[in-house]
Amino acid sequence: MTPHTKHLKAFHAVARLGSMNKAAVELLRAHSAVAHSIQQLEQGLSQVLFERAARGMLLTEAGRILNRRVEFALQEMEAARAELDDIYLAQGLQPRNAPIFALAVNERRLAALVALAEQKHMGAVAQQLDISQPAVSMAVRDLEDSIGLALFDRSGTLWQPTAAGETLINHLKRAMSQLRLANAELAAMNGQVSGQVIVGALPFGRPYILPAAISRLHRKHPGLQFTTLEAPLKTLSYALWCGDIDFILGALSPTELYPDLIQENLFNDRMGVIARAGHPLGERPGLSLADTLSADWVLPRAGTPPRQLLGAAFAALNLPVPAATVESSDLSVIRGLLLESDMVTAASSHLFHHEISTGALQRLPIEMAELRRSVGILRRTPEHSSPGAQLLIEEIRLMRGMPTGSTLSAAPDS
Missing domain, CATH: 1.10.10.10 (Winged helix-like DNA-binding domain superfamily/Winged helix DNA-binding domain)
Structure with missing residues (x-):
């Protein structure tokens, strides 16, 4: 209470x-x-x-x-x-x-x-x-x-x-978030790690890392309850500063941080061209980025960091940026379009870990060094974090070394 x-x-x-x-x-x-x-x-x-x-x-x-x-x-x-x-x-x-x-x-x-x-x-x-x-x-x-x-x-x-x-x-x-922290710490003092952990989930953190970390922690501390909030980074950063959420997980872009917030890089994630299994492009020998210009693309909105990264990759090869047949950042929509058509998208293999591991989707063999994003945690300082939030962050850190595909590389500790 x-x-x-x-x-x-x-x-x-x-x-x-x-x-x-x-x-x-x-x-x-x-x-x-x-x-x-x-x-x-x-x-x-x-x-x-x-x-x-x-x-x-x-x-x-x-x-x-x-x-x-x-x-x-x-x-x-x-x-x-x-x-x-x-x-x-x-x-x-x-x-x-x-x-x-x-x-x-x-x-x-x-x-x-x-x-x-x-x-x-x-x-x-x-x-x-x-x-x-x-x-x-x-x-x-x-x-x-x-x-x-x-x-x-x-x-x-x-x-x-x-x-x-x-x-x-x-x-x-x-101020009120401090009183909630007091409640959680008093419970932990008695050996009960309980209460609610609220995570701001950006796309690169949702599909694999966060569910697996929550599942592992719940088995250890069943008294914890978890909530995820999905919103743009700017909105989530404000909520974190105000104490409405415990931390943010996902692809972080350089931003002017609120006071008392710490950005911790977990790994660097390279984006690639994702398509369905058996896609005609996947069978083309010597496949290059130029070959994808004839494809129909599913892309996030113009001006978003992933779209800007894709534009930079094409510009580096003096290629025109492909037009978007469909604009969407909704993973369920993108997943459905990829599975049901010959559309392609530029994304992290990590986002489609399950579909790639089961063979439903594939990452086309195209190297694009420019498509690299930092995936990490934006959090408050430890003295302003609940015991449950700190434990979940530790679980996420432990997962840095777990295999999630060839596109992940561990980042130096912050």
Whole structure:
């Protein structure tokens, strides 16, 4: 169970000061109220967070785990406050020390704020959280009144985050991800690797590596649950930075990374020309890239990295770039077209590992040195990764040495 946010301010004060009395004085709260917050946290997490000793309140191992994550979470909210100061000043307003900056807000209200930014429709949020629309509206209005800034612009039924809203919600999501990590680490401390691992899956990671790694890890830790999200790298990178997913696997292109993200190259993958078994081109002696110009091609959209790589390969031989008979990045569509026709595509053998291993598809014997892509992992630093995510990354690393076809070559360790 994720820690109740409204009790974290009291917990952090007690952990920092080592005394409930001192925390009560600093927070201007009754001793009994601080004690109640600690009790509620311990009961909710099923953990003893403090050792009650004559010399004060001492953090247990569980308490140290939670306090470390709370520190990270509060750093995120402090970063949000610092960025919002510029917006306050631009609007001629005095910055406010709202409770949300200490996460001293009911988690249901925080969930409503984040969900509205994602869904952009009040009704969808109410349905998702199983609360009434007036409750969602009140939560957002109370937070806006507390902060003194508009967090959303409303146009009809559409709720669009303002600049202040985006700033606050981005950091809030990162803060809440720290509390989820605390929950996973507390479970792992008791020998239970559980929880959810969410992977952003790019095409080069989906067909073979990721399913095999998940299968291996599930046999070792059946308490883990796995979710994959498929989207463009830019979208997944933002989700990773915000803490919505644990890491990204696939063909990575050079990109300006968000802070705290690490790119790790697993192997270099050469693309080739893929066709059905028995394709006429496969039987042609001395086959060259020029011979493929007469074929019908299935290609990804113009401007995508694979399409650009293919163009470079043809240009290197002073050949015209083939026109696309079909444009698609959907592997199931490409697979079907290759199997049912004489169309060809430029892709990694790795993407069609099963079909090539069973003889349904083939990689034509054409060398194209320019068609090389880096396949790897984009992840957060280890201190911001869950135990389950780290274990899955380790499984993926172990698979670098597994045979997946002649087009893979191990990359140096990052």
